[in-house]
Amino acid sequence: xxxxxxxxxxxxxxxxxxxxxxxxxxxxxxxxxxxxxxxxxxxxxxxxxxxxxxxxxxxxxxxxxxxxxxxxxxxxxxxxxxxxxxxxxxxxxxxxxxxxxxxxxxxxxxxxxxxxxxxxxxxxxxxxxxxxxxxxxxxxxxxxxxxxxxxxxxxxxxxxxxxxxxxxxxxxxxxxxxxxxxxxxxxxxxxxxxxxxxxxxxxxxxxxxxxxxxxxxxxxxxxxxxxxxxxxxxxxxxxxxxxx
Numbered sequence: 001x002x003x004x005x006x007x008x009x010x011x012x013x014x015x016x017x018x019x020x021x022x023x024x025x026x027x028x029x030x031x032x033x034x035x036x037x038x039x040x041x042x043x044x045x046x047x048x049x050x051x052x053x054x055x056x057x058x059x060x061x062x063x064x065x066x067x068x069x070x071x072x073x074x075x076x077x078x079x080x081x082x083x084x085x086x087x088x089x090x091x092x093x094x095x096x097x098x099x100x101x102x103x104x105x106x107x108x109x110x111x112x113x114x115x116x117x118x119x120x121x122x123x124x125x126x127x128x129x130x131x132x133x134x135x136x137x138x139x140x141x142x143x144x145x146x147x148x149x150x151x152x153x154x155x156x157x158x159x160x161x162x163x164x165x166x167x168x169x170x171x172x173x174x175x176x177x178x179x180x181x182x183x184x185x186x187x188x189x190x191x192x193x194x195x196x197x198x199x200x201x202x203x204x205x206x207x208x209x210x211x212x213x214x215x216x217x218x219x220x221x222x223x224x225x226x227x228x229x230x231x232x233x234x235x236x237x238x239x240x241x242x243x244x
Contacts, residue, residue, distance in 0.1 A: 028095040035091045040084030047076035050083070051156075054163045057136045059143050062152040064159065075157040082164050086127070086171060090120045111242060119178045126174030129227060130167045138166075138213060138220045169212055173228065177235040184244040191239035194232070201232045 043050070055064065066072055085092075097112045143152050183189050194201070205228035209221045 025099060028099055032088065032092050032095055035088045036081075036084045038084075039087045040080045043083040043087070044076060044080035047080055050079060051076070051160065054160065057131075057139050057163070058154070058159075059140060059147070059152065062143060062154060064154050064156045067155050067157075071155070071157045075160040079160055079164050082168050086123060086168065089123050090116055093119045115178060115181070119175060122174040122178060123171040126171035127167050129174070129223075130170030133223050134170070134213065134220045135163060135166060137223075141220070166212075170224075173208070173212060173224075174231060176228070176231045177238050180235040181238050181242065181244075184239050184242070189239075190244045191236045194236050194239070198232070202229055205229045205232065 093116050094112075097116065101109055101112060143154075180189065180194070184191075206221070206225040208228055209224035213220045213224050
């Protein structure tokens with residue numbers, strides 16, 4: 001065969017070397033970190049109003065104290081960082097999906113944007129459920145118990161760590177459907193397998209609720225457990241929608 005009749009080699013422009021993958025991962029991580037820093041700085045400017053929003057959840061006559069110099073500043077800084085991470089979640093999820101997208105099928109790539117929106121919505125719903133449905137009852141129980149023998153005087157840092165940590169964990173727990181959906185893309189699980197394990201899912205939901213709610217208040221734990229069971233069912237529904 002003559003050289004004129006030879007076909008030119010097929011060049012796969014989408015193929016990337018291991019070094020190029022590392023460079024892309026580094027670039028995306030830097031972008032996510034910069035986004036978190038910027039949004040944390042913006043949130044820090046509104047730290048006082050956010051703290052007041054959390055303070056209304058405690059029983060009346062509760063006194064907040066600053067036990068060491070700079071305690072309010074450090075607590076506000078930590079609050080801003082967590083808020084910055086939460087607000088940056090759409091950007092973080094976007095870069096995660098974009099990084100793994102070369103390994104997805106074309107029909108699966110079409111679902112990236114809906115999954116990004118879903119992830120952020122689930123996080124916001126988780127925080128709102130924690131704030132309105134669980135945290136007030138936990139604080140009322142924990143701070144209300146023993147008021148006849150002791151006055152509530154809370155370190156502002158301890159209070160913010162407790163509230164922000166719980167609300168952030170609540171938002172992350174509501175990412176369970178998205179997490180299970182991503183695993184289903186690997187073929188390890190599917191909606192049929194999850195449906196068969198519904199009894200164990202209920203048991204694990206109550207166990208996780210007991211761990212996630214730092215209170216012996218049965219109402220708070222039950223609300224969290226019911227939410228987790230609902231999220232498990234929602235995960236099954238999502239997998240069916242995506243054909244898994």
